[in-house]
Amino acid sequence: MNQTIPRPLIRANQWIIVLSVIVSLLFGATWVLLVPLLAGISGLVFGKNPIMLAAKAALRKPLSSYIQEDRTQQQFNQWIAVSLLAACMLATWFHQHVLALIFETMVGLAAAVAIAGFCVGCFVRFQWKQYQYRRRTSQLISRN
Template sequence: MGLFFGFNPIMRVAKLFLRKHPSQYMAEDWGQQQFNQTIAVICLAGGFISFLMNWTIAGYVFTIMVAAAAFIAILGFCVGCFIRYQWKQYQYRRSVEK
C-alpha cells in the first residue's frame, strides 16, 4: 500500500507511540523511500513468481536479497540508497557530457 497509494498503515499505528510531535523528527526523503520500496516489491514479486513456477533457487535468491538488504540496513548501511546515489551520479555524468 505504501508503494502504490502512499499510505502505510503500519507507520500510521507507529505514530501513536512517538514521544514527540511527528514534526520534531527528521523526516527521510520520500523519493528515496519509494525507490527502496520499489526494489523490495520487485524482488519479492520475483521470488513469489519463481516459487510459483517451481524455480526454487531463483525464489530463494530474490527473497534472500530483500532479507539481506533489510539486515544490512539495520546495521546502518542502506543498499537501496547506495544504488540510487550511483544511479543519480551516472545520470549527472551523462548530462554533463552532452
C-alpha cells in the same frame, strides 16, 4: 505532501521485512512475505503503508521530533523491496525455489543492513544519479 518520513516508521517497515524473511526461511512459509509485499504496494500506489500507519499510532512524540528521511529516496527503496518480494513470490509460484531464495535473501539482507545503518537502495540511487549526470555532461560537451 510532506517530503520526509520519520525514521521509526521506516525502521518498522524494515523490521517487518526482516522478520517476514526469517519466518519464511525457517518455516518454508513464503506466503508470510505477502505482508510486506502488500503493505509496500499499498504505500507506493495509495501513499498509505499499513505497517507505517500502525507504527505511527504507536509513536509517543510528535512526528517532527524524530530524525527524518527523504520521502523520494524511501519510495525508491520501497520499489526495490516490492520488486524483489514480487519476484520471490513469482519464482515460488513457478517452482523456481533457488531463484525465490535469492530474491528473498536479497531483500532480507538489504533491510537488515539498512537497520544496521547502510542503505543499499541509497547507494544504488546515488550511483544511478551520478551516471545520469556524467552522461548528460558528456552529451553537452560533445555538442560543443
